[in-house]
Amino acid sequence: LSQYPENTLAQRPIVAAHRGVPSITPENTMVSYRKAYELGADLIETDLHMTKDGKVVVMHDYTVDRTTNGTGAVKELTLEQIRALDAGVKFGPEFAGEKVPTFEEFLAEFKGKDVVLLVELKADGLEKQVMNEIEAAGMIDHVLLQSFNSNHIRTIRELNREVGTGYLYSSAVPSTTDQRLQKAQQMMQYGASMNASLNASYGSLSPEFIQYMRQRGFLNMHWTFRAEEPFGDALEAGVIGPITDYVQWLTDAPIRL
Ligand code: G3P
Ligand code: CA
Numbered sequence: 575l576s577q578y579p580e581n582t583l584a585q586r587p588i589v590a591a592h593r594g595v596p597s598i599t600p601e602n603t604m605v606s607y608r609k610a611y612e613l614g615a616d617l618i619e620t621d622l623h624m625t626k627d628g629k630v631v632v633m634h635d636y637t638v639d640r641t642t643n644g645t646g647a648v649k650e651l652t653l654e655q656i657r658a659l660d661a662g663v664k665f666g667p668e669f670a671g672e673k674v675p676t677f678e679e680f681l682a683e684f685k686g687k688d689v690v691l692l693v694e695l696k697a698d699g700l701e702k703q704v705m706n707e708i709e710a711a712g713m714i715d716h717v718l719l720q721s722f723n724s725n726h727i728r729t730i731r732e733l734n735r736e737v738g739t740g741y742l743y744s745s746a747v748p749s750t751t752d753q754r755l756q757k758a759q760q761m762m763q764y765g766a767s768m769n770a771s772l773n774a775s776y777g778s779l780s781p782e783f784i785q786y787m788r789q790r791g792f793l794n795m796h797w798t799f800r801a802e803e804p805f806g807d808a809l810e811a812g813v814i815g816p817i818t819d820y821v822q823w824l825t826d827a828p829i830r831l
């Protein structure tokens with residue numbers, strides 16, 4: 575990385591494990607998160623929803639249909655019903671028995687470990703309970719809370735000024751550099767400190783935008799890195815690393831630039 579002196583944050587890209595390591599393990603399960611940690615991920619990304627009885631669980635989709643052997647919306651099922659589901663068997667029989675983790679379980683697994691938890695709020699109304707659970711676990715310094723919804727970030731910052739936050743945006747919305755800058759300025763007012771952006775093809779990177787954000791203390795990451803190709807262009811533009819389904823390509827092997 576010596577050719578990228580701007581990237582002073584690390585000797586290699588900062589690597590975030592997107593939903594664990596879903597290329598080789600069932601996404602958003604404890605086995606997947608443990609694999610991400612074992613492979614040396616710097617951050618472990620996860621998604622949160624709330625059950626019918628008000629418990630925070632780890633799942634990407636609004637329903638349990640795709641990743642478990644059950645059906646229904648997370649918010650219409652109780653924790654007991656969700657914990658009875660199998661979140662591993664659809665990925666492979668060797669993962670049968672994996673449960674949908676609770677957020678508490680996820681936090682407890684990584685308490686005291688050298689990894690940052692990149693926690694995405696997927697639904698409205700999660701903020702207070704999520705903050706309570708993070709505070710109860712004593713893990714304010716170990717999490718970054720992120721969302722596509724700027725209102726979630728604002729609420730989080732109102733609840734706690736210390737916790738790190740991130741704003742997610744897709745390449746489509748906001749679509750132009752100007753719109754991105756406007757959104758970024760709003761996020762700065764809310765106190766967001768990190769930024770993750772989509773650039774599916776890595777061909778429409780905007781170095782201007784990335785540098786603007788860096789100069790204001792934002793860390794730019796790009797999601798979702800799934801192609802076995804160099805990440806050098808993104809690093810050169812100032813991105814600190816990928817949010818990837820393939821942690822094993824980036825931490826367990828020499829970096830391809
Ligand atoms: O961390 C970024 C990424 O997770 C956002 O997209 O749909 O995978 O949650 P999604
Ligand atoms: Ca996510």
